[in-house]
Amino acid sequence: xxxxxxxxxxxxxxxxxxxxxxxxxxxxxxxxxxxxxxxxxxxxxxxxxxxxxxxxxxxxxxxxxxxxxxxxxxxxxxxxxxxxxxxxxxxxxxxxxxxxxxxxxxxxxxxxxxxxxxxxxxxxxxxxxxxxxxxxxxxxxxxxxxxxxxxxxxxxxxxxxxxxxxxxxxxxxxxxxxxxxxxxxxxxxxxxxxxxxxxxxxxxxxxxxxxxxxxxxxxxxxxxxxxxxxxxxxxxxxxxxxxxxxxxxxxxxxxxxxxxxxxxxxxxxxxxxxxxxxxxxxxxxxxxxxxxxxxxxxxxxxxxxxxxxxxxxxxxxxx
Amino acid sequence: xxxxxxxxxxxxxxxxxxxxxxxxxxxxxxxxxxxxxxxxxxxxxxxxxxxxxxxxxxxxxxxxxxxxxxxxxxxxxxxxxxxxxxxxxxxxxxxxxxxxxxxxxxxxxxxxxxxxxxxxxxxxxxxxxxxxxxxxxxxxxxxxxxxxxxxxxxxxxxxxxxxxxxxxxxxxxxxxxxxxxxxxxxxxxxxxxxxxxxxxxxxxxxxxxxxxxxxxxxxxxxxxxxxxxxxxxxxxxxxxxxxxxxxxxxxxxxxxxxxxxxxxxxxxxxxx
Numbered sequence: 078x079x080x081x082x083x084x085x086x087x088x089x090x091x092x093x094x095x096x097x098x099x100x101x102x103x104x105x106x107x108x109x110x111x112x113x114x115x116x117x118x119x120x121x122x123x124x125x126x127x128x129x130x131x132x133x134x135x136x137x138x139x140x141x142x143x144x145x146x147x148x149x150x151x152x153x154x155x156x157x158x159x160x161x162x163x164x165x166x167x168x169x170x171x172x173x174x175x176x177x178x179x180x181x182x183x184x185x186x187x188x189x190x191x192x193x194x195x196x197x198x199x200x201x202x203x204x205x206x207x208x209x210x211x212x213x214x215x216x217x218x219x220x221x222x223x224x225x226x227x228x229x230x231x232x233x234x235x236x237x238x239x240x241x242x243x244x245x246x247x248x249x250x251x252x253x254x255x256x257x258x259x260x261x262x263x264x265x266x267x268x269x270x271x272x273x274x275x276x277x278x279x280x281x282x283x284x285x286x287x288x289x290x291x292x293x294x295x296x297x298x299x300x301x302x303x304x305x306x307x308x309x310x311x312x313x314x315x316x317x318x319x320x321x322x323x324x325x326x327x328x329x330x331x332x333x334x335x336x337x338x339x340x341x342x343x344x345x346x347x348x349x350x351x352x353x354x355x356x357x358x359x360x361x362x363x364x365x366x367x368x369x370x371x372x373x374x375x376x377x378x379x380x381x382x383x384x385x386x387x388x389x390x391x392x393x394x395x396x
Numbered sequence: 397x398x399x400x401x402x403x404x405x406x407x408x409x410x411x412x413x414x415x416x417x418x419x420x421x422x423x424x425x426x427x428x429x430x431x432x433x434x435x436x437x438x439x440x441x442x443x444x445x446x447x448x449x450x451x452x453x454x455x456x457x458x459x460x461x462x463x464x465x466x467x468x469x470x471x472x473x474x475x476x477x478x479x480x481x482x483x484x485x486x487x488x489x490x491x492x493x494x495x496x497x498x499x500x501x502x503x504x505x506x507x508x509x510x511x512x513x514x515x516x517x518x519x520x521x522x523x524x525x526x527x528x529x530x531x532x533x534x535x536x537x538x539x540x541x542x543x544x545x546x547x548x549x550x551x552x553x554x555x556x557x558x559x560x561x562x563x564x565x566x567x568x569x570x571x572x573x574x575x576x577x578x579x580x581x582x583x584x585x586x587x588x589x590x591x592x593x594x595x596x597x598x599x600x601x602x603x604x605x606x607x608x609x610x611x612x613x614x615x616x617x618x619x620x621x622x623x624x625x626x627x628x629x630x631x632x633x634x635x636x637x638x639x640x641x642x643x644x645x646x647x648x649x650x651x652x653x654x655x656x657x658x659x660x661x662x663x664x665x666x667x668x
Contacts (some may be wrong), residue, residue, distance in 0.1 A: 095512045217657075221649040223601050225608050225624055226642035229631055237634050244632055265500075332514040338603055340628070344560050350517070351609050354524040362524045365515050373514045 085382050092378045099370050100152075103363050125255050157364035162356050167364045171346060175368060177248065178338070178345035181261055182330045184328065185268040189330075190323055193273045197319075198250025202307055204285060216274035228267040228340040236262060246341040264341045268330060276326050283318035287311045317387045324380030328373045404658060410653025418467055418648050425468040429461040434616045441627075441635050450640055454626050459637065463644060471648075473534065474600040480538040482592060482662065485545025486584070490576045492546075493553035493563070504550070506556040507543045518556050519606065528611050533603070541599055548591050552584045593656035597649045604645050620645050 139147075151158065157167035200209045219227070236244040242263045252260070286312050287293065296306050329343050335347030342348070351363040404412075421428060430449075432530050433436050435457065442452040450459040473484045510518070522536045556562065568664035570578075584589040607621030615622060623641040 092512075097507055098509050099513055102509075103521060104497060106521055215462075217653060218646075218650055219651045222602055222646040223621075223642060223649075224609070225605075226639070226646045229624070229628075229638055229642055232631055233636060233639065237631060318626065328514075332516055335516055335520075336608065339609055350520060353612070354520045354611060357524055357527075359524065366521045368519045370513055373517075374512055377512065 081385060083136045084385060085356055088381055088385075092374050096371055096374055099374075100149060100367060101145070103367055103370075104148060107359050107363065111335055123293040124145075127373045150316060152364070152367065157386060158360040160353075160361050162353070162358045162361075167360050170349065170361065171364060171368065173250065174344055174346045174349050175365075177343065178331070178334055178347060181264060181268070181334055181338070181343065181345060182256070182327070184258065184261060185265045185329055186274065188265060189273045189276065189326075191344060192269070193276035193323075194280055194319065196273070198312065200277065200281040200285060201284035201288065201311075202304065212277070216278055219270050219274035219377060220278075222271075224267060224271055224336045225340050227270050228264070228337060231263050231267055232340075245342070246343040248344065261341075261343065264334075264337045264343055267337050267340075268333065271333065272326050272330055275329070276322055279322040280315075280319050283315040283322070284311050286318075290314075320387055321380045321384040328376035328380070331372050331376065332348045332369060407654045408658035411651040411658070414647060414651025415655065418471060418651070421464055422468040422471045425464045429458075429464040431458045431461040433461065433465045433618055435461075441630055441633075441637060443635075451635075451637060453623065453637065454629065459623075459640065462623060463620075463641065464619040466620045466623055466641060467620050467644070469613060469617055470603065470607075470621070470645075472599070473524045473530070473619075474596060474603055477534050477537050477603070478541070478592065478599045480534060481541040481595060482588070484538060485542030486549040486588060487576075488542070488578050489546040489549030490553045490584070491572070492657055493550050493557050494572060494575055494580065499552075503546070507546050510540070511543050511547075515602070516605070519602070520611070523606075523611050527604075528614065530613065533606070533612060537599055537602055541595055541602075545588075545591065545595060546599075549584060549588060552587050553580050556580050556583045588657055590659040593652050593659065597652050599655075600652075601645070601649060 148158075155168055157171065159165065160167050160170060162337045196212060200212050203209050232244045241262060244263070246261050246264050248257050248260050284307065288307075293306060293310055296310050297303075301310075332347075334345060335351065337343070338345040338347040339351055346368065350362065350365040350369070352358075353365070399407075401412075420473035436455055437458050437574065438452040438456045440450060440454060440456050442448055442456070444451050448458050448460065450463060452463060453459050488503055492503045518540055519536055523532065526532045526536075556579065559579075562575060563578055565575050603612055604619075604624075607619050608625050609627060610622075613619040613622055615626070620641040624638045624645075626639040629639075631639075
């Protein structure tokens with residue numbers, strides 16, 4: 078057990094180091110601008126005075142390492158600076174939108190994870206039959222489709238033809254929970270299609286992998302029913318890869334929402350990021366980019382830690 | 397080669413057909429397209445007719461023409477980017493595998509950091525700083541994608557590097573480039589070819605996504621991702637124009653994936 082804790086600590090250390098390096102990259106990225114931010118943002122209308130005032134406002138007159146430390150310290154304390162576009166504090170813009178993004182991702186996970194695991198088990202159970210082939214082909218197509226294609230097909234079907242759901246997922250803080258679920262059902266379904274395909278394929282592969290081992294053959298010889306073998310013998314041992322797959326896909330989900338948010342005009346962090354990139358609102362881009370990265374790395378870390386804990390073999394091996 | 401093709405499964409042949417069709421359209425775009433790439437020739441969102449095979453787009457340009465030129469722009473850009481990514485990635489991967497030591501360590505750790513950063517977010521950050529232009533787009537995506545190529549080519553080259561013939565070449569006093577060119581590259585080619593297809597799909601979808609977000613290929617150049625974005629408003633009126641370019645993207649990636657699937661099947665040595 079001591080061994081596991083040591084490995085986990087090492088893994089957490091590596092993640093923290095990565096986050097540190099990424100924060101430096103994000104910071105330096107803005108530094109590397111030809112000229113500097115002031116010239117770029119003010120553009121044609123720049124006079125020496127406005128540039129000077131703007132530089133002082135962004136504290137560009139201080140040396141880079143001091144500015145980096147201040148920036149990082151403020152970031153940790155939740156102060157992300159002011160937006161260049163509308164002068165409002167970035168933290169205020171981001172917090173509500175980030176909770177919306179997490180809400181969409183969580184709703185999707187709630188639908189996709191059980192569905193993917195169930196479909197994966199069924200595909201492994203009925204492997205090499207027609208059902209398996211149909212599922213495999215469908216999921217392979219979903220993986221090859223761009224997210225906006227799935228999204229527009231769902232819109233065309235459910236909101237234009239059948240008029241069941243709204244094509245725009247506008248939510249506001251005063252909505253009830255049920256109303257919110259109803260509004261975001263189409264974006265959640267779009268994401269479900271994309272993520273389930275990945276998860277289901279990997280669950281199927283993990284279970285089939287375990288089914289090839291000797292103790293499964295033993296159980297078969299003993300005459301245990303096939304469904305029971307899969308649920309009681311194969312599934313627990315394929316749990317580690319499955320948990321890993323789920324967590325990695327959740328990480329993908331948090332980032333993958335960007336396009337879906339834009340399609341459905343959903344007020345999430347991804348849409349804010351895309352808008353800010355177009356407007357070159359750098360403080361917002363920096364803050365939301367770093368938040369996305371930390372969430373992504375955090376979930377990947379969770380994936381590794383969980384699979385380390387659930388797999389006794391990993392407790393000894395190196396990674 | 398021909399006999400290999402004759403044994404290929406139906407899905408691979410369909411995939412090959414799709415890819416060849418798309419390439420032909422891309423190459424002969426100016427001869428196929430009935431109108432000019434950016435010419436406004438009709439009303440907004442006209443329906444399918446003998447004059448406009450696929451109707452018109454949001455400002456009255458012929459959608460069929462835009463699709464044809466879009467194939468050319470999107471596929472060419474994705475192809476160049478993937479090729480560049482393979483040049484960077486495999487070269488660094490081979491050097492890391494053959495040289496080993498600190499070069500390998502530094503490169504691998506650096507790549508680890510880039511890979512732990514979500515790709516789309518990374519690309520958005522770079523584009524926000526540098527602005528979106530076609531060279532920036534190509535270099536950014538090639539850089540991000542080459543990390544995957546690096547991982548694979550390093551692993552493949554590691555396996556080849558321990559073979560006797562590399563040892564012999566070393567003892568003969570051949571240099572790094574000679575070993576990479578004459579010993580590693582020819583042996584690493586089959587797995588890298590299948591990877592090329594996968595990477596192409598990824599890059600193609602990635603560029604389409606960026607264009608869809610309005611940060612990729614800029615109008616008035618025709619491009620499938622951008623066309624979905626421009627025509628997105630139509631869908632709420634029950635006009636399915638945006639589904640046509642989106643469908644074309646899906647069609648091509650499914651086609652490439654079908655070929656890749658067959659390739660992976662061949663190189664994994666699983667013959668039923």
